[in-house]
Amino acid sequence: MMAGDISLEGKVALVTGAAQGIGREIASRLTQNGARVILSDVEPELGQEAVAAINAASYRDLDVTSEDKWAETIAAVREEHGRLDILVNNAGISPAADIEQTDLDLWRRVQTINVESVFLGCRAALPLMRESGDGGSIINLSSIQGIRPAAPLAAYSASKAAVRALTKSVALHAAGDRIRCNSVHPGGVHTRMLDNFAALTGDADAAIAQMNAANPLGRVGKPLDIANGVLYLASDLSEWVTGLELVIDGGSTL
Ligand SMILES: NC(=O)c1ccc[n+]([C@@H]2O[C@H](COP(=O)([O-])OP(=O)(O)OC[C@H]3O[C@@H](n4cnc5c(N)ncnc54)[C@H](O)[C@@H]3O)[C@@H](O)[C@H]2O)c1
Structure with missing residues:
Protein backbone atom coordinates (compact mmCIF):
# COMPACT_ATOMS: atom_id res chain seq x y z
CA MET A 1 0.00 0.00 0.00
CA MET A 2 1.28 3.48 -0.85
CA ALA A 3 1.40 6.26 1.73
CA GLY A 4 -1.77 8.34 1.49
CA ASP A 5 -3.85 5.49 0.00
CA ILE A 6 -6.31 5.68 2.86
CA SER A 7 -7.44 9.25 2.70
CA LEU A 8 -10.85 10.16 4.03
CA GLU A 9 -10.36 13.88 3.25
CA GLY A 10 -13.71 15.51 2.50
CA LYS A 11 -15.71 12.64 3.96
CA VAL A 12 -18.16 12.96 6.85
CA ALA A 13 -18.66 10.03 9.23
CA LEU A 14 -21.14 9.25 11.99
CA VAL A 15 -20.20 6.59 14.57
CA THR A 16 -22.69 5.26 17.16
CA GLY A 17 -21.68 4.05 20.61
CA ALA A 18 -18.47 6.05 20.16
CA ALA A 19 -17.90 7.31 23.72
CA GLN A 20 -15.65 4.38 24.58
CA GLY A 21 -14.35 0.99 23.48
CA ILE A 22 -14.31 -0.05 19.85
CA GLY A 23 -16.51 2.86 18.70
CA ARG A 24 -14.15 5.45 20.15
CA GLU A 25 -11.16 3.80 18.46
CA ILE A 26 -13.03 3.71 15.14
CA ALA A 27 -13.83 7.42 15.49
CA SER A 28 -10.17 8.10 16.23
CA ARG A 29 -8.85 6.16 13.20
CA LEU A 30 -11.35 7.81 10.85
CA THR A 31 -10.39 11.24 12.23
CA GLN A 32 -6.65 10.54 11.89
CA ASN A 33 -7.25 9.73 8.24
CA GLY A 34 -8.95 13.01 7.45
CA ALA A 35 -12.69 12.41 7.96
CA ARG A 36 -14.91 14.84 9.84
CA VAL A 37 -16.28 12.49 12.49
CA ILE A 38 -19.39 12.94 14.60
CA LEU A 39 -19.31 10.75 17.69
CA SER A 40 -22.66 9.71 19.17
CA ASP A 41 -23.66 7.78 22.28
CA VAL A 42 -25.83 7.98 25.38
CA GLU A 43 -22.83 8.96 27.54
CA PRO A 44 -22.39 12.73 26.94
CA GLU A 45 -19.52 13.23 29.40
CA LEU A 46 -17.44 10.38 28.04
CA GLY A 47 -18.41 11.36 24.50
CA GLN A 48 -17.26 14.98 24.90
CA GLU A 49 -14.01 13.77 26.50
CA ALA A 50 -13.44 11.47 23.55
CA VAL A 51 -14.05 14.27 21.02
CA ALA A 52 -11.44 16.43 22.76
CA ALA A 53 -8.94 13.57 23.08
CA ILE A 54 -9.10 12.47 19.46
CA ASN A 55 -9.76 15.89 17.94
CA ALA A 56 -12.98 14.80 16.25
CA ALA A 57 -15.67 17.11 14.84
CA SER A 58 -18.37 16.85 17.50
CA TYR A 59 -20.46 14.74 19.88
CA ARG A 60 -24.23 14.20 19.76
CA ASP A 61 -26.53 12.31 22.09
CA LEU A 62 -28.07 9.55 19.99
CA ASP A 63 -29.96 6.71 21.61
CA VAL A 64 -29.86 4.34 18.65
CA THR A 65 -33.20 2.79 19.60
CA SER A 66 -35.05 6.09 19.02
CA GLU A 67 -36.49 6.70 15.56
CA ASP A 68 -36.95 10.40 16.41
CA LYS A 69 -33.34 10.78 17.57
CA TRP A 70 -32.11 9.23 14.33
CA ALA A 71 -34.18 11.71 12.33
CA GLU A 72 -32.87 14.65 14.41
CA THR A 73 -29.29 13.47 14.10
CA ILE A 74 -29.37 13.03 10.34
CA ALA A 75 -31.06 16.45 10.00
CA ALA A 76 -28.27 17.99 12.10
CA VAL A 77 -25.55 16.31 10.02
CA ARG A 78 -27.20 17.64 6.85
CA GLU A 79 -27.40 21.14 8.36
CA GLU A 80 -23.83 21.20 9.72
CA HIS A 81 -21.92 19.20 7.09
CA GLY A 82 -24.21 18.95 4.05
CA ARG A 83 -23.37 15.30 3.46
CA LEU A 84 -22.82 11.88 5.04
CA ASP A 85 -20.31 9.44 3.56
CA ILE A 86 -19.73 6.90 6.32
CA LEU A 87 -22.07 5.45 8.95
CA VAL A 88 -20.71 3.03 11.55
CA ASN A 89 -23.47 1.25 13.48
CA ASN A 90 -21.35 0.21 16.45
CA ALA A 91 -23.51 0.66 19.59
CA GLY A 92 -24.44 -2.63 21.24
CA ILE A 93 -24.83 -4.58 24.45
CA SER A 94 -23.97 -8.19 25.26
CA PRO A 95 -25.64 -9.43 28.44
CA ALA A 96 -24.60 -12.99 29.26
CA ALA A 97 -27.63 -15.27 29.41
CA ASP A 98 -28.44 -18.61 27.88
CA ILE A 99 -31.87 -19.32 26.36
CA GLU A 100 -33.45 -20.39 29.67
CA GLN A 101 -32.01 -17.41 31.57
CA THR A 102 -33.35 -14.95 28.97
CA ASP A 103 -36.69 -13.42 29.84
CA LEU A 104 -38.75 -11.68 27.20
CA ASP A 105 -37.75 -8.19 28.36
CA LEU A 106 -34.05 -8.99 28.07
CA TRP A 107 -34.57 -10.64 24.68
CA ARG A 108 -36.39 -7.56 23.40
CA ARG A 109 -33.84 -5.12 24.87
CA VAL A 110 -30.99 -6.89 23.11
CA GLN A 111 -32.81 -7.06 19.78
CA THR A 112 -33.81 -3.38 20.07
CA ILE A 113 -30.34 -2.05 20.90
CA ASN A 114 -28.38 -4.40 18.64
CA VAL A 115 -30.59 -4.88 15.55
CA GLU A 116 -33.52 -2.48 15.49
CA SER A 117 -30.90 0.27 15.86
CA VAL A 118 -29.11 -0.88 12.71
CA PHE A 119 -32.41 -0.97 10.81
CA LEU A 120 -33.26 2.57 12.01
CA GLY A 121 -29.74 3.86 11.33
CA CYS A 122 -29.40 2.50 7.80
CA ARG A 123 -32.89 3.65 6.85
CA ALA A 124 -32.37 7.15 8.27
CA ALA A 125 -28.94 7.63 6.68
CA LEU A 126 -29.52 6.35 3.16
CA PRO A 127 -31.32 9.44 1.77
CA LEU A 128 -28.55 11.82 2.92
CA MET A 129 -25.81 9.46 1.72
CA ARG A 130 -27.50 9.27 -1.67
CA GLU A 131 -27.80 13.08 -2.01
CA SER A 132 -24.09 13.68 -2.59
CA GLY A 133 -24.02 11.29 -5.55
CA ASP A 134 -20.59 10.11 -4.37
CA GLY A 135 -21.69 6.75 -2.97
CA GLY A 136 -21.07 5.89 0.67
CA SER A 137 -20.13 3.22 3.17
CA ILE A 138 -22.20 1.72 5.97
CA ILE A 139 -20.38 -0.54 8.41
CA ASN A 140 -22.37 -2.63 10.88
CA LEU A 141 -20.74 -4.17 13.93
CA SER A 142 -21.84 -7.77 14.19
CA SER A 143 -19.70 -10.35 16.02
CA ILE A 144 -18.22 -13.79 15.49
CA GLN A 145 -21.26 -14.88 17.53
CA GLY A 146 -23.40 -13.81 14.56
CA ILE A 147 -21.68 -16.61 12.62
CA ARG A 148 -20.84 -19.06 15.42
CA PRO A 149 -23.45 -18.57 18.17
CA ALA A 150 -22.56 -19.12 21.82
CA ALA A 151 -24.87 -20.85 24.34
CA PRO A 152 -24.34 -18.19 27.09
CA LEU A 153 -25.14 -15.39 24.63
CA ALA A 154 -28.50 -16.50 23.24
CA ALA A 155 -30.17 -13.15 22.53
CA TYR A 156 -26.85 -11.55 21.57
CA SER A 157 -25.95 -14.28 19.06
CA ALA A 158 -29.40 -14.03 17.45
CA SER A 159 -29.16 -10.23 17.28
CA LYS A 160 -25.74 -10.33 15.63
CA ALA A 161 -26.89 -12.95 13.10
CA ALA A 162 -29.74 -10.59 12.21
CA VAL A 163 -27.25 -7.75 11.71
CA ARG A 164 -25.26 -10.02 9.37
CA ALA A 165 -28.32 -10.72 7.19
CA LEU A 166 -29.70 -7.18 7.31
CA THR A 167 -26.32 -5.88 6.14
CA LYS A 168 -26.49 -7.97 2.97
CA SER A 169 -30.06 -6.88 2.26
CA VAL A 170 -29.04 -3.21 2.59
CA ALA A 171 -25.96 -3.90 0.43
CA LEU A 172 -28.14 -5.18 -2.40
CA HIS A 173 -30.69 -2.39 -1.99
CA ALA A 174 -28.15 0.45 -2.05
CA ALA A 175 -25.57 -0.86 -4.52
CA GLY A 176 -27.15 1.05 -7.43
CA ASP A 177 -26.21 4.30 -5.64
CA ARG A 178 -22.66 3.01 -4.96
CA ILE A 179 -23.53 2.89 -1.26
CA ARG A 180 -21.81 -0.13 0.21
CA CYS A 181 -22.82 -2.00 3.36
CA ASN A 182 -20.54 -4.47 5.12
CA SER A 183 -20.48 -6.21 8.48
CA VAL A 184 -17.50 -6.55 10.81
CA HIS A 185 -17.28 -9.60 13.07
CA PRO A 186 -14.85 -9.12 15.95
CA GLY A 187 -13.74 -11.96 18.19
CA GLY A 188 -13.11 -11.10 21.85
CA GLY A 221 -8.22 -8.27 20.17
CA LYS A 222 -7.49 -4.61 20.71
CA PRO A 223 -10.01 -1.95 19.62
CA LEU A 224 -7.40 -0.85 17.06
CA ASP A 225 -7.55 -4.27 15.34
CA ILE A 226 -11.22 -3.65 14.64
CA ALA A 227 -10.83 0.05 13.83
CA ASN A 228 -8.24 -0.78 11.15
CA GLY A 229 -10.75 -3.09 9.43
CA VAL A 230 -13.44 -0.43 9.62
CA LEU A 231 -11.01 2.10 8.17
CA TYR A 232 -10.49 -0.12 5.12
CA LEU A 233 -14.25 -0.55 4.63
CA ALA A 234 -14.86 3.19 5.10
CA SER A 235 -12.25 4.16 2.51
CA ASP A 236 -12.27 4.02 -1.27
CA LEU A 237 -9.77 1.14 -1.08
CA SER A 238 -12.85 -1.08 -0.64
CA GLU A 239 -14.93 0.59 -3.35
CA TRP A 240 -15.78 -2.81 -4.94
CA VAL A 241 -16.55 -4.52 -1.62
CA THR A 242 -20.12 -4.86 -0.38
CA GLY A 243 -22.02 -7.44 1.66
CA LEU A 244 -18.69 -8.70 3.06
CA GLU A 245 -18.43 -10.33 6.48
CA LEU A 246 -15.06 -9.09 7.70
CA VAL A 247 -14.04 -11.46 10.50
CA ILE A 248 -11.32 -9.98 12.75
CA ASP A 249 -10.65 -12.53 15.46
CA GLY A 250 -7.02 -13.67 15.48
CA GLY A 251 -8.17 -16.90 13.91
CA SER A 252 -10.42 -17.93 16.80
CA THR A 253 -13.21 -19.22 14.55
CA LEU A 254 -10.91 -21.29 12.34
N1 LIG B 1 -15.70 -6.26 22.85
C1 LIG B 1 -15.89 -7.38 22.21
O1 LIG B 1 -15.32 -8.42 22.55
C2 LIG B 1 -16.80 -7.44 21.01
C3 LIG B 1 -16.79 -8.60 20.23
C4 LIG B 1 -17.63 -8.69 19.11
C5 LIG B 1 -18.45 -7.61 18.79
N2 LIG B 1 -18.44 -6.49 19.56
C6 LIG B 1 -19.37 -5.41 19.17
O2 LIG B 1 -18.66 -4.20 19.04
C7 LIG B 1 -19.52 -3.10 19.41
C8 LIG B 1 -18.82 -2.23 20.44
O3 LIG B 1 -18.52 -3.02 21.58
P1 LIG B 1 -17.54 -2.55 22.75
O4 LIG B 1 -16.83 -3.74 23.23
O5 LIG B 1 -16.79 -1.33 22.35
O6 LIG B 1 -18.64 -2.16 23.86
P2 LIG B 1 -18.63 -1.06 25.03
O7 LIG B 1 -19.64 -1.52 26.01
O8 LIG B 1 -17.24 -0.78 25.48
O9 LIG B 1 -19.17 0.25 24.27
C9 LIG B 1 -20.45 0.26 23.71
C10 LIG B 1 -20.94 1.70 23.63
O10 LIG B 1 -22.30 1.65 23.12
C11 LIG B 1 -23.06 2.60 23.86
N3 LIG B 1 -24.49 2.27 23.85
C12 LIG B 1 -25.14 1.27 24.50
N4 LIG B 1 -26.47 1.36 24.29
C13 LIG B 1 -26.66 2.43 23.48
C14 LIG B 1 -27.80 3.04 22.90
N5 LIG B 1 -29.04 2.58 23.13
N6 LIG B 1 -27.62 4.11 22.09
C15 LIG B 1 -26.38 4.59 21.85
N7 LIG B 1 -25.26 4.08 22.38
C16 LIG B 1 -25.41 3.01 23.19
C17 LIG B 1 -22.49 2.55 25.28
O11 LIG B 1 -22.80 3.73 26.00
C18 LIG B 1 -20.99 2.40 24.99
O12 LIG B 1 -20.35 3.65 24.92
C19 LIG B 1 -20.82 -3.74 19.89
O13 LIG B 1 -21.79 -3.75 18.87
C20 LIG B 1 -20.41 -5.15 20.25
O14 LIG B 1 -21.48 -6.07 20.20
C21 LIG B 1 -17.64 -6.38 20.66
Missing part, protein backbone atom coordinates in the same frame (compact mmCIF):
# COMPACT_ATOMS: atom_id res chain seq x y z
CA VAL A 189 -11.78 -7.53 22.05
CA HIS A 190 -10.46 -6.03 25.25
CA THR A 191 -13.08 -3.40 26.20
CA ARG A 192 -15.55 -2.88 29.05
CA MET A 193 -17.79 -5.44 27.29
CA LEU A 194 -15.15 -8.18 27.47
CA ASP A 195 -14.14 -7.21 31.04
CA ASN A 196 -17.77 -7.57 32.17
CA PHE A 197 -17.97 -10.96 30.51
CA ALA A 198 -14.67 -12.11 32.04
CA ALA A 199 -15.75 -10.87 35.49
CA LEU A 200 -18.63 -13.35 35.47
CA THR A 201 -16.10 -16.16 35.90
CA GLY A 202 -15.06 -14.74 39.29
CA ASP A 203 -11.44 -14.21 38.17
CA ALA A 204 -11.36 -11.76 35.26
CA ASP A 205 -7.55 -11.75 34.88
CA ALA A 206 -7.43 -15.54 34.67
CA ALA A 207 -10.30 -15.54 32.18
CA ILE A 208 -8.54 -13.00 29.93
CA ALA A 209 -5.27 -14.98 30.22
CA GLN A 210 -7.15 -18.08 29.14
CA MET A 211 -8.67 -16.23 26.18
CA ASN A 212 -5.20 -15.00 25.18
CA ALA A 213 -3.82 -18.53 25.33
CA ALA A 214 -6.73 -20.03 23.38
CA ASN A 215 -6.39 -17.59 20.47
CA PRO A 216 -4.36 -18.86 17.45
CA LEU A 217 -2.57 -15.48 17.21
CA GLY A 218 -1.94 -15.54 20.96
CA ARG A 219 -4.05 -12.68 22.30
CA VAL A 220 -7.52 -11.21 22.47
Whole structure:
Protein backbone atom coordinates (compact mmCIF):
# COMPACT_ATOMS: atom_id res chain seq x y z
CA MET A 1 0.00 0.00 0.00
CA MET A 2 1.28 3.48 -0.85
CA ALA A 3 1.40 6.26 1.73
CA GLY A 4 -1.77 8.34 1.49
CA ASP A 5 -3.85 5.49 0.00
CA ILE A 6 -6.31 5.68 2.86
CA SER A 7 -7.44 9.25 2.70
CA LEU A 8 -10.85 10.16 4.03
CA GLU A 9 -10.36 13.88 3.25
CA GLY A 10 -13.71 15.51 2.50
CA LYS A 11 -15.71 12.64 3.96
CA VAL A 12 -18.16 12.96 6.85
CA ALA A 13 -18.66 10.03 9.23
CA LEU A 14 -21.14 9.25 11.99
CA VAL A 15 -20.20 6.59 14.57
CA THR A 16 -22.69 5.26 17.16
CA GLY A 17 -21.68 4.05 20.61
CA ALA A 18 -18.47 6.05 20.16
CA ALA A 19 -17.90 7.31 23.72
CA GLN A 20 -15.65 4.38 24.58
CA GLY A 21 -14.35 0.99 23.48
CA ILE A 22 -14.31 -0.05 19.85
CA GLY A 23 -16.51 2.86 18.70
CA ARG A 24 -14.15 5.45 20.15
CA GLU A 25 -11.16 3.80 18.46
CA ILE A 26 -13.03 3.71 15.14
CA ALA A 27 -13.83 7.42 15.49
CA SER A 28 -10.17 8.10 16.23
CA ARG A 29 -8.85 6.16 13.20
CA LEU A 30 -11.35 7.81 10.85
CA THR A 31 -10.39 11.24 12.23
CA GLN A 32 -6.65 10.54 11.89
CA ASN A 33 -7.25 9.73 8.24
CA GLY A 34 -8.95 13.01 7.45
CA ALA A 35 -12.69 12.41 7.96
CA ARG A 36 -14.91 14.84 9.84
CA VAL A 37 -16.28 12.49 12.49
CA ILE A 38 -19.39 12.94 14.60
CA LEU A 39 -19.31 10.75 17.69
CA SER A 40 -22.66 9.71 19.17
CA ASP A 41 -23.66 7.78 22.28
CA VAL A 42 -25.83 7.98 25.38
CA GLU A 43 -22.83 8.96 27.54
CA PRO A 44 -22.39 12.73 26.94
CA GLU A 45 -19.52 13.23 29.40
CA LEU A 46 -17.44 10.38 28.04
CA GLY A 47 -18.41 11.36 24.50
CA GLN A 48 -17.26 14.98 24.90
CA GLU A 49 -14.01 13.77 26.50
CA ALA A 50 -13.44 11.47 23.55
CA VAL A 51 -14.05 14.27 21.02
CA ALA A 52 -11.44 16.43 22.76
CA ALA A 53 -8.94 13.57 23.08
CA ILE A 54 -9.10 12.47 19.46
CA ASN A 55 -9.76 15.89 17.94
CA ALA A 56 -12.98 14.80 16.25
CA ALA A 57 -15.67 17.11 14.84
CA SER A 58 -18.37 16.85 17.50
CA TYR A 59 -20.46 14.74 19.88
CA ARG A 60 -24.23 14.20 19.76
CA ASP A 61 -26.53 12.31 22.09
CA LEU A 62 -28.07 9.55 19.99
CA ASP A 63 -29.96 6.71 21.61
CA VAL A 64 -29.86 4.34 18.65
CA THR A 65 -33.20 2.79 19.60
CA SER A 66 -35.05 6.09 19.02
CA GLU A 67 -36.49 6.70 15.56
CA ASP A 68 -36.95 10.40 16.41
CA LYS A 69 -33.34 10.78 17.57
CA TRP A 70 -32.11 9.23 14.33
CA ALA A 71 -34.18 11.71 12.33
CA GLU A 72 -32.87 14.65 14.41
CA THR A 73 -29.29 13.47 14.10
CA ILE A 74 -29.37 13.03 10.34
CA ALA A 75 -31.06 16.45 10.00
CA ALA A 76 -28.27 17.99 12.10
CA VAL A 77 -25.55 16.31 10.02
CA ARG A 78 -27.20 17.64 6.85
CA GLU A 79 -27.40 21.14 8.36
CA GLU A 80 -23.83 21.20 9.72
CA HIS A 81 -21.92 19.20 7.09
CA GLY A 82 -24.21 18.95 4.05
CA ARG A 83 -23.37 15.30 3.46
CA LEU A 84 -22.82 11.88 5.04
CA ASP A 85 -20.31 9.44 3.56
CA ILE A 86 -19.73 6.90 6.32
CA LEU A 87 -22.07 5.45 8.95
CA VAL A 88 -20.71 3.03 11.55
CA ASN A 89 -23.47 1.25 13.48
CA ASN A 90 -21.35 0.21 16.45
CA ALA A 91 -23.51 0.66 19.59
CA GLY A 92 -24.44 -2.63 21.24
CA ILE A 93 -24.83 -4.58 24.45
CA SER A 94 -23.97 -8.19 25.26
CA PRO A 95 -25.64 -9.43 28.44
CA ALA A 96 -24.60 -12.99 29.26
CA ALA A 97 -27.63 -15.27 29.41
CA ASP A 98 -28.44 -18.61 27.88
CA ILE A 99 -31.87 -19.32 26.36
CA GLU A 100 -33.45 -20.39 29.67
CA GLN A 101 -32.01 -17.41 31.57
CA THR A 102 -33.35 -14.95 28.97
CA ASP A 103 -36.69 -13.42 29.84
CA LEU A 104 -38.75 -11.68 27.20
CA ASP A 105 -37.75 -8.19 28.36
CA LEU A 106 -34.05 -8.99 28.07
CA TRP A 107 -34.57 -10.64 24.68
CA ARG A 108 -36.39 -7.56 23.40
CA ARG A 109 -33.84 -5.12 24.87
CA VAL A 110 -30.99 -6.89 23.11
CA GLN A 111 -32.81 -7.06 19.78
CA THR A 112 -33.81 -3.38 20.07
CA ILE A 113 -30.34 -2.05 20.90
CA ASN A 114 -28.38 -4.40 18.64
CA VAL A 115 -30.59 -4.88 15.55
CA GLU A 116 -33.52 -2.48 15.49
CA SER A 117 -30.90 0.27 15.86
CA VAL A 118 -29.11 -0.88 12.71
CA PHE A 119 -32.41 -0.97 10.81
CA LEU A 120 -33.26 2.57 12.01
CA GLY A 121 -29.74 3.86 11.33
CA CYS A 122 -29.40 2.50 7.80
CA ARG A 123 -32.89 3.65 6.85
CA ALA A 124 -32.37 7.15 8.27
CA ALA A 125 -28.94 7.63 6.68
CA LEU A 126 -29.52 6.35 3.16
CA PRO A 127 -31.32 9.44 1.77
CA LEU A 128 -28.55 11.82 2.92
CA MET A 129 -25.81 9.46 1.72
CA ARG A 130 -27.50 9.27 -1.67
CA GLU A 131 -27.80 13.08 -2.01
CA SER A 132 -24.09 13.68 -2.59
CA GLY A 133 -24.02 11.29 -5.55
CA ASP A 134 -20.59 10.11 -4.37
CA GLY A 135 -21.69 6.75 -2.97
CA GLY A 136 -21.07 5.89 0.67
CA SER A 137 -20.13 3.22 3.17
CA ILE A 138 -22.20 1.72 5.97
CA ILE A 139 -20.38 -0.54 8.41
CA ASN A 140 -22.37 -2.63 10.88
CA LEU A 141 -20.74 -4.17 13.93
CA SER A 142 -21.84 -7.77 14.19
CA SER A 143 -19.70 -10.35 16.02
CA ILE A 144 -18.22 -13.79 15.49
CA GLN A 145 -21.26 -14.88 17.53
CA GLY A 146 -23.40 -13.81 14.56
CA ILE A 147 -21.68 -16.61 12.62
CA ARG A 148 -20.84 -19.06 15.42
CA PRO A 149 -23.45 -18.57 18.17
CA ALA A 150 -22.56 -19.12 21.82
CA ALA A 151 -24.87 -20.85 24.34
CA PRO A 152 -24.34 -18.19 27.09
CA LEU A 153 -25.14 -15.39 24.63
CA ALA A 154 -28.50 -16.50 23.24
CA ALA A 155 -30.17 -13.15 22.53
CA TYR A 156 -26.85 -11.55 21.57
CA SER A 157 -25.95 -14.28 19.06
CA ALA A 158 -29.40 -14.03 17.45
CA SER A 159 -29.16 -10.23 17.28
CA LYS A 160 -25.74 -10.33 15.63
CA ALA A 161 -26.89 -12.95 13.10
CA ALA A 162 -29.74 -10.59 12.21
CA VAL A 163 -27.25 -7.75 11.71
CA ARG A 164 -25.26 -10.02 9.37
CA ALA A 165 -28.32 -10.72 7.19
CA LEU A 166 -29.70 -7.18 7.31
CA THR A 167 -26.32 -5.88 6.14
CA LYS A 168 -26.49 -7.97 2.97
CA SER A 169 -30.06 -6.88 2.26
CA VAL A 170 -29.04 -3.21 2.59
CA ALA A 171 -25.96 -3.90 0.43
CA LEU A 172 -28.14 -5.18 -2.40
CA HIS A 173 -30.69 -2.39 -1.99
CA ALA A 174 -28.15 0.45 -2.05
CA ALA A 175 -25.57 -0.86 -4.52
CA GLY A 176 -27.15 1.05 -7.43
CA ASP A 177 -26.21 4.30 -5.64
CA ARG A 178 -22.66 3.01 -4.96
CA ILE A 179 -23.53 2.89 -1.26
CA ARG A 180 -21.81 -0.13 0.21
CA CYS A 181 -22.82 -2.00 3.36
CA ASN A 182 -20.54 -4.47 5.12
CA SER A 183 -20.48 -6.21 8.48
CA VAL A 184 -17.50 -6.55 10.81
CA HIS A 185 -17.28 -9.60 13.07
CA PRO A 186 -14.85 -9.12 15.95
CA GLY A 187 -13.74 -11.96 18.19
CA GLY A 188 -13.11 -11.10 21.85
CA VAL A 189 -11.78 -7.53 22.05
CA HIS A 190 -10.46 -6.03 25.25
CA THR A 191 -13.08 -3.40 26.20
CA ARG A 192 -15.55 -2.88 29.05
CA MET A 193 -17.79 -5.44 27.29
CA LEU A 194 -15.15 -8.18 27.47
CA ASP A 195 -14.14 -7.21 31.04
CA ASN A 196 -17.77 -7.57 32.17
CA PHE A 197 -17.97 -10.96 30.51
CA ALA A 198 -14.67 -12.11 32.04
CA ALA A 199 -15.75 -10.87 35.49
CA LEU A 200 -18.63 -13.35 35.47
CA THR A 201 -16.10 -16.16 35.90
CA GLY A 202 -15.06 -14.74 39.29
CA ASP A 203 -11.44 -14.21 38.17
CA ALA A 204 -11.36 -11.76 35.26
CA ASP A 205 -7.55 -11.75 34.88
CA ALA A 206 -7.43 -15.54 34.67
CA ALA A 207 -10.30 -15.54 32.18
CA ILE A 208 -8.54 -13.00 29.93
CA ALA A 209 -5.27 -14.98 30.22
CA GLN A 210 -7.15 -18.08 29.14
CA MET A 211 -8.67 -16.23 26.18
CA ASN A 212 -5.20 -15.00 25.18
CA ALA A 213 -3.82 -18.53 25.33
CA ALA A 214 -6.73 -20.03 23.38
CA ASN A 215 -6.39 -17.59 20.47
CA PRO A 216 -4.36 -18.86 17.45
CA LEU A 217 -2.57 -15.48 17.21
CA GLY A 218 -1.94 -15.54 20.96
CA ARG A 219 -4.05 -12.68 22.30
CA VAL A 220 -7.52 -11.21 22.47
CA GLY A 221 -8.22 -8.27 20.17
CA LYS A 222 -7.49 -4.61 20.71
CA PRO A 223 -10.01 -1.95 19.62
CA LEU A 224 -7.40 -0.85 17.06
CA ASP A 225 -7.55 -4.27 15.34
CA ILE A 226 -11.22 -3.65 14.64
CA ALA A 227 -10.83 0.05 13.83
CA ASN A 228 -8.24 -0.78 11.15
CA GLY A 229 -10.75 -3.09 9.43
CA VAL A 230 -13.44 -0.43 9.62
CA LEU A 231 -11.01 2.10 8.17
CA TYR A 232 -10.49 -0.12 5.12
CA LEU A 233 -14.25 -0.55 4.63
CA ALA A 234 -14.86 3.19 5.10
CA SER A 235 -12.25 4.16 2.51
CA ASP A 236 -12.27 4.02 -1.27
CA LEU A 237 -9.77 1.14 -1.08
CA SER A 238 -12.85 -1.08 -0.64
CA GLU A 239 -14.93 0.59 -3.35
CA TRP A 240 -15.78 -2.81 -4.94
CA VAL A 241 -16.55 -4.52 -1.62
CA THR A 242 -20.12 -4.86 -0.38
CA GLY A 243 -22.02 -7.44 1.66
CA LEU A 244 -18.69 -8.70 3.06
CA GLU A 245 -18.43 -10.33 6.48
CA LEU A 246 -15.06 -9.09 7.70
CA VAL A 247 -14.04 -11.46 10.50
CA ILE A 248 -11.32 -9.98 12.75
CA ASP A 249 -10.65 -12.53 15.46
CA GLY A 250 -7.02 -13.67 15.48
CA GLY A 251 -8.17 -16.90 13.91
CA SER A 252 -10.42 -17.93 16.80
CA THR A 253 -13.21 -19.22 14.55
CA LEU A 254 -10.91 -21.29 12.34
N1 LIG B 1 -15.70 -6.26 22.85
C1 LIG B 1 -15.89 -7.38 22.21
O1 LIG B 1 -15.32 -8.42 22.55
C2 LIG B 1 -16.80 -7.44 21.01
C3 LIG B 1 -16.79 -8.60 20.23
C4 LIG B 1 -17.63 -8.69 19.11
C5 LIG B 1 -18.45 -7.61 18.79
N2 LIG B 1 -18.44 -6.49 19.56
C6 LIG B 1 -19.37 -5.41 19.17
O2 LIG B 1 -18.66 -4.20 19.04
C7 LIG B 1 -19.52 -3.10 19.41
C8 LIG B 1 -18.82 -2.23 20.44
O3 LIG B 1 -18.52 -3.02 21.58
P1 LIG B 1 -17.54 -2.55 22.75
O4 LIG B 1 -16.83 -3.74 23.23
O5 LIG B 1 -16.79 -1.33 22.35
O6 LIG B 1 -18.64 -2.16 23.86
P2 LIG B 1 -18.63 -1.06 25.03
O7 LIG B 1 -19.64 -1.52 26.01
O8 LIG B 1 -17.24 -0.78 25.48
O9 LIG B 1 -19.17 0.25 24.27
C9 LIG B 1 -20.45 0.26 23.71
C10 LIG B 1 -20.94 1.70 23.63
O10 LIG B 1 -22.30 1.65 23.12
C11 LIG B 1 -23.06 2.60 23.86
N3 LIG B 1 -24.49 2.27 23.85
C12 LIG B 1 -25.14 1.27 24.50
N4 LIG B 1 -26.47 1.36 24.29
C13 LIG B 1 -26.66 2.43 23.48
C14 LIG B 1 -27.80 3.04 22.90
N5 LIG B 1 -29.04 2.58 23.13
N6 LIG B 1 -27.62 4.11 22.09
C15 LIG B 1 -26.38 4.59 21.85
N7 LIG B 1 -25.26 4.08 22.38
C16 LIG B 1 -25.41 3.01 23.19
C17 LIG B 1 -22.49 2.55 25.28
O11 LIG B 1 -22.80 3.73 26.00
C18 LIG B 1 -20.99 2.40 24.99
O12 LIG B 1 -20.35 3.65 24.92
C19 LIG B 1 -20.82 -3.74 19.89
O13 LIG B 1 -21.79 -3.75 18.87
C20 LIG B 1 -20.41 -5.15 20.25
O14 LIG B 1 -21.48 -6.07 20.20
C21 LIG B 1 -17.64 -6.38 20.66
